[in-house]
Amino acid sequence: MTEPQPPLHALAWGVKHSFLVYVAAVGGNVVTDGGAEASAEEFRFPFVGEGAPGEYRFAGRIRFRAHDGLLDVTIRDPWVRKTPVSTQVSVSDGSQRFVVAVGPAFSGQELSAVPLQLSERGTGLFHNTYPAFTDMDSVRFIRPSHDSRGGTHTRFPRPSVIEKDEVLS
Incomplete structure (x- = not known):
C-alpha cells in the first residue's frame, strides 16, 4: 500500500535563469509580494487550492523591472494544469489568464522538475524578446516532509551560483 502524498506547499519555478x-x-530589481x-x-508561490481536475492554483506576484521601467515583466498567480499530453503553466495579467509555458505531462500528483518552453502567448509577457518554444526553467511542486521526530519541514533548494542579493538588488 502506498503512503498518501503530503499536501502541496508551494510551486517552485526559476522562470528563466538567463x-x-x-x-x-x-x-534592475525583482519584487515579490x-x-x-x-x-x-x-521563486516559490504558495498553494491556494485546486480548481478543475488536474488544476493546481498558486498565489503571489513577481515583478521584474529594469531600464527605468522599459523592462517590466510580472508573473502573477501561476496555475499548473495537467493534461494527458502536457503540463501547462498559466499566469494572470490582472484581467485574464493565459498559458505562458508548456512542458511534458507529469504522472500522478507529483510534479518534479518538468522542463518548460515558452508558449506563443507567453512571448508577449517577455515583450517578444524570446520566441515561442524558448526553454524556460523547470517547474516543480514542493511538499512538506516529515522528520524522524514527527515534525514537518519543507525542502527548499540549495543556493546556486546566483546569490539572492544579486537577483534582488
Missing part, C-alpha cells in the same frame, strides 16, 4: 542574470546585470518568495535559484 533573464534573471540579465535583470541583475543591468541594475502576495505570498511569493525568492530563493537563490527559484
Whole structure:
C-alpha cells in the first residue's frame, strides 16, 4: 500500500535563469509580494487550492523591472494544469489568464522538475524578446516532509551560483 502524498506547499519555478542574470546585470530589481518568495535559484508561490481536475492554483506576484521601467515583466498567480499530453503553466495579467509555458505531462500528483518552453502567448509577457518554444526553467511542486521526530519541514533548494542579493538588488 502506498503512503498518501503530503499536501502541496508551494510551486517552485526559476522562470528563466538567463533573464534573471540579465535583470541583475543591468541594475534592475525583482519584487515579490502576495505570498511569493525568492530563493537563490527559484521563486516559490504558495498553494491556494485546486480548481478543475488536474488544476493546481498558486498565489503571489513577481515583478521584474529594469531600464527605468522599459523592462517590466510580472508573473502573477501561476496555475499548473495537467493534461494527458502536457503540463501547462498559466499566469494572470490582472484581467485574464493565459498559458505562458508548456512542458511534458507529469504522472500522478507529483510534479518534479518538468522542463518548460515558452508558449506563443507567453512571448508577449517577455515583450517578444524570446520566441515561442524558448526553454524556460523547470517547474516543480514542493511538499512538506516529515522528520524522524514527527515534525514537518519543507525542502527548499540549495543556493546556486546566483546569490539572492544579486537577483534582488
